[in-house]
Amino acid sequence: METPLLNQVALVTGSSKRLGREVALGLAKCGADVVIHYRSSVDEASKVVAEVEKFGRRSVAIQADLEDVAQIRTLFEKVAARFGRLDILVNSAASFVQTEFAKTSEEEWSESLDTNLKAPFFCSQAAAPLLKKTGGCIINFADVGGILGWIGYIPHSISKAGVVMMTRCLAKELAPEVRVNALAPGTITLPDDAPELEADFIKQAPLKRSGRPADIIDAVTYLASAKFVTGHTLVIDGGRVL
Secondary structure, rough: OOOOOOOOOOEEEOOOOOHHHHHHHHHHHOOOOOEEEEOOHHHHHHHHHHHHHOOOOOOEEEOOOOOOOOHHHHHHHHHHHHOOOOOOEEEOOOOOOOOOOOHHHHHHHHHHHHHHHHHHHHHHHHHHHHHHOOOOOOEOOOOHHHHOOOEEEEEEEEEEEEEEEEOOOOOOHHHHOOOOEEEEOOEEEOOOOOOHHHHHHHHOOOOOOOOHHHHHHHHHHHHHHHHOOOOOOEEEEOOOOO
């Protein structure tokens, strides 16, 4: 097994389940010790820790509500106390709120913007001193909704477009010590997803399939190792945005 990230420490937000979980396990396979962040899914987070440890890597689950900046700061203080370093921050925690334009509430707006944009900004701010010491990197999760714009998901699309610009700004702000990049996935199908969820995407994607977790893990691993890439948003969508 190749271990290009051997002995590095990664923190993956929202990694107790679904795609965040897959990313955390992918980083562990590549040799990284992994901090599993969760908000409320403590049992699932504990299971991911056990899975990471099966690869011979260190892991810990840490709870934090990322809508609370004080809790974000405490999260990174705990990482520093436990591991003494941080090499990779993956801002993968996200919400996906569907809402009609005329009926969008302030609460729905805040849920999208706070989880998808405010949280990764302040996570990056808190992580920056640690990452500067290791020459580390930040990998943000946008998605193609932030590029195409989706009717019915306007606050979500705005938040993800903000992630793209935040990535560019932070890449300048934190250079040359810290690289900052983003991923913009299309539809990524997980094993438990209903087949009909990917049907519309497949019709519009030139590669005629949805993505798989392995496609995202490959991209995260690449960006974690790409020493001459910063400020870039890597679109992983089978050509959907063409």
